[in-house]
Amino acid sequence: MKISATLALLFASLFLFFSQPVAAQSGAVNDFALEDLDGNTHRLSQYLEKGPVYISFWAMWCQPCLHKMRLLTPLHKKYAEQGFTLLAINTDDPNSLSRVRSYISAQRYDFPVLLDPDERVFEQFNGRSLPFAVMVDTNGRVVQTDVGFLPGDEVKIGEKIEELLNPAAE
Numbered sequence: 001m002k003i004s005a006t007l008a009l010l011f012a013s014l015f016l017f018f019s020q021p022v023a024a025q026s027g028a029v030n031d032f033a034l035e036d037l038d039g040n041t042h043r044l045s046q047y048l049e050k051g052p053v054y055i056s057f058w059a060m061w062c063q064p065c066l067h068k069m070r071l072l073t074p075l076h077k078k079y080a081e082q083g084f085t086l087l088a089i090n091t092d093d094p095n096s097l098s099r100v101r102s103y104i105s106a107q108r109y110d111f112p113v114l115l116d117p118d119e120r121v122f123e124q125f126n127g128r129s130l131p132f133a134v135m136v137d138t139n140g141r142v143v144q145t146d147v148g149f150l151p152g153d154e155v156k157i158g159e160k161i162e163e164l165l166n167p168a169a170e
Contacts (some may be wrong), residue, residue, distance in 0.1 A: 026123055028140050031120050032163050034089065044087075048138055051083025052164040053159065054132040057122050059092050061093035061097050066133040068149040069109065075158050076111045082165050086111040091119050091130070137164055 016132060031045045047053045056072065076086040088109070088161035090100050094117050104113050116122055125134050125142075135144035135157070144160050146153065 028133075029142055030124065031140075032124065034116055034121060036112060036114055037097075037104065042112060043138075044136070047085040047087060047112070048136065049141055050085065051133055051135045051138060052143075052161060053085045053087050054133060054161070055087045055089060055125070055136065057091055057116070057127055057130060058124075059090065059130055060096055060103060061092075062130040062151050066103075067151075068131050068133075068154075070107070071151065071154040072157065073109065074113075075154060075161060078158075079161050079165065080111075083121050084161050084165060089116050089121060090115045091112070091116050091122050093117050133166070135160055 023107070029044065031043055033041050033043045033168050035041055044053065044055075054067075054072070054075075056068065058069060060066075072086055076084070080086075087113060090113060092100055097115070100113075100115075119127070122132070125132070125145075129147065131146070131149045133146040134142045135146075144157075146157070
């Protein structure tokens, strides 16, 4: 047991060390529909009507993902009223649903959490490893792709949100 915990910690540390910086990518995304923790269906397009959407893929086993969601929560709170949506998409298998539900409840996250257990949407965005995220502008174009996560990346993400919400400020 100690060996697997040590290996998991080593893997997480190496992942953080070798995580790629924020990169830009362009191209229109296809609308998708996923269920939330209560079985309600959500479409990407319903959020894009309000403003930019940061889609963050995560899993319960991914410690950098859990850390990232904690650091992105203030951005959600700061920009939600201006139309920004932090959309957290969980990629765990259906057997982990109760753990996902209790984790989200315990953290008191109030942003949308959707389920992608077959990783269909994750693969649609060419996701390869977690944490993985894309920023989509209101025109449905991917304007930023994030692979990995390091403390401080939330500042760059916040700057991109502000740029998308206030295009005249450029």
